[in-house]
Amino acid sequence: MTERLRWGIMGTGNIANQFAQGLTGSLRGTFTAAASRTQQSARGFIEKHNQQASAFEGYDRLLDCKDVDAIYLALPNHMHMDWTIKALQAGKHVLCEKPIANNASQAAAMFQQAKVSGKVLVEAFMYRSHPLHHAIARHIAEGAIGKVQAVRTSFCFKVNNPQGNIRFSRDCAGGALMDIGCYCVNFSRHYTQAEPVAVHATSKRNADGVDILTTGSMHFPDDVLASFTCGMTLHADNAAYICGDEGYITIPIPWKPPVENATYTLNRGTPPRMDQARGTQAAGPMCQEIVIDAKRPLYALEADDFAAVAMDGKPPTITEADTLANMRTLDHLRESAGVHFAGEESGQ
Numbered sequence: 618m619t620e621r622l623r624w625g626i627m628g629t630g631n632i633a634n635q636f637a638q639g640l641t642g643s644l645r646g647t648f649t650a651a652a653s654r655t656q657q658s659a660r661g662f663i664e665k666h667n668q669q670a671s672a673f674e675g676y677d678r679l680l681d682c683k684d685v686d687a688i689y690l691a692l693p694n695h696m697h698m699d700w701t702i703k704a705l706q707a708g709k710h711v712l713c714e715k716p717i718a719n720n721a722s723q724a725a726a727m728f729q730q731a732k733v734s735g736k737v738l739v740e741a742f743m744y745r746s747h748p749l750h751h752a753i754a755r756h757i758a759e760g761a762i763g764k765v766q767a768v769r770t771s772f773c774f775k776v777n778n779p780q781g782n783i784r785f786s787r788d789c790a791g792g793a794l795m796d797i798g799c800y801c802v803n804f805s806r807h808y809t810q811a812e813p814v815a816v817h818a819t820s821k822r823n824a825d826g827v828d829i830l831t832t833g834s835m836h837f838p839d840d841v842l843a844s845f846t847c848g849m850t851l852h853a854d855n856a857a858y859i860c861g862d863e864g865y866i867t868i869p870i871p872w873k874p875p876v877e878n879a880t881y882t883l884n885r886g887t888p889p890r891m892d893q894a895r896g897t898q899a900a901g902p903m904c905q906e907i908v909i910d911a912k913r914p915l916y917a918l919e920a921d922d923f924a925a926v927a928m929d930g931k932p933p934t935i936t937e938a939d940t941l942a943n944m945r946t947l948d949h950l951r952e953s954a955g956v957h958f959a960g961e962e963s964g965q
């Protein structure tokens with residue numbers, strides 16, 4: 618392997634463009650090739666991002682390319698399993714977009730293939746590569762907010778034209794839970810450092826049967842609770858809150874923190890305070906803002922985290938266990954909300 622990880626990008630849609638753009642800030646990665654269903658789109662993609670890269674019509678041809686070490690898989694959810702397995706069989710490492718598959722059993726099959734092939738497979742939850750989240754995890758571990766008791770998140774946006782959008786399609790394993798609820802679930806599990814023992818979700822569904830708005834709850838051991846709202850037809854604050862018995866953390870932009878001036882606040886108590894005797898002063902400030910500079914684009918950080926795994930053998934930020942547990946929780950939430958994909962009703 619060369620000194621820089623040579624990336625092949627599979628699919629030329631929305632996130633593929635963001636990743637290719639981010640790669641320009643990577644310290645250890647190079648955009649080497651792209652594949653699309655059409656030559657025209659593959660060519661347009663490399664012309665935009667790197668004219669030296671190869672453009673392939675058909676994803677198979679990318680897997681045949683000897684100059685590619687790792688695949689960034691940016692296809693619709695229902696295509697993740699098959700193309701990840703093919704890529705691993707072709708001897709490529711794979712960074713697969715979230716959610717890694719339709720369900721946990723597909724995800725398990727993908728990691729099984731990674732073991733057989735001796736290659737790295739990681740789910741692309743890029744937000745966790747931002748130093749903002751490393752700082753928050755450190756603060757919580759140091760006891761800054763005491764024992765975490767509740768987590769509250771939201772991730773919503775409004776799609777103006779759902780027609781043809783993969784997120785609104787049951788065949789593409791779409792839906793709000795899969796598209797953005799997966800972040801809320803991952804965040805809640807990450808910051809409680811636990812797996813839910815019970816979940817519940819209630820959804821508004823479209824005519825195709827996927828959820829376009831979901832509110833969910835997760836009950837963790839020790840009665841730690843998490844709640845979230847995700848939706849694709851509305852606006853929300855998209856903030857996250859981690860609440861402990863000594864204070865709480867507010868993260869205004871948790872999912873795609875900016876490169877510069879990413880912030881979170883450490884808060885101690887909100888009015889009305891029931892724990893403070895009349896006339897006494899609370900120790901320390903009520904609210905402290907912490908500012909973090911990532912220095913490089915989010916997708917560059919993600920690519921370099923992946924390079925450290927593939928090239929140096931470092932453990933991934935998003936481990937196999939994390940991904941499988943996240944998918945199991947999504948399966949249970951979808952079950953609760955009554956959202957099923959093709960083949961799942963018969964228990965496949």
Ligand SMILES: NC(=O)c1ccc[n+]([C@@H]2O[C@H](COP(=O)([O-])OP(=O)(O)OC[C@H]3O[C@@H](n4cnc5c(N)ncnc54)[C@H](OP(=O)(O)O)[C@@H]3O)[C@@H](O)[C@H]2O)c1
Nearest residue numbers: 628629630631632633653654658691692693694714715716
């Ligand atoms: N991490 C993040 O920040 C983030 C953000 C958005 C999405 N995602 C994830 O990334 C994946 C792709 O999302 P996206 O927003 O990039 O979607 P998108 O804009 O629709 O792009 C998907 C690409 O997949 C290819 N494709 C192959 N078969 C297709 C089919 N039947 N229908 C539609 N596209 C097909 C197309 O590329 P070609 O025409 O070039 O073959 C298309 O451009 C999803 O798994 C999504 O959850 C992650």
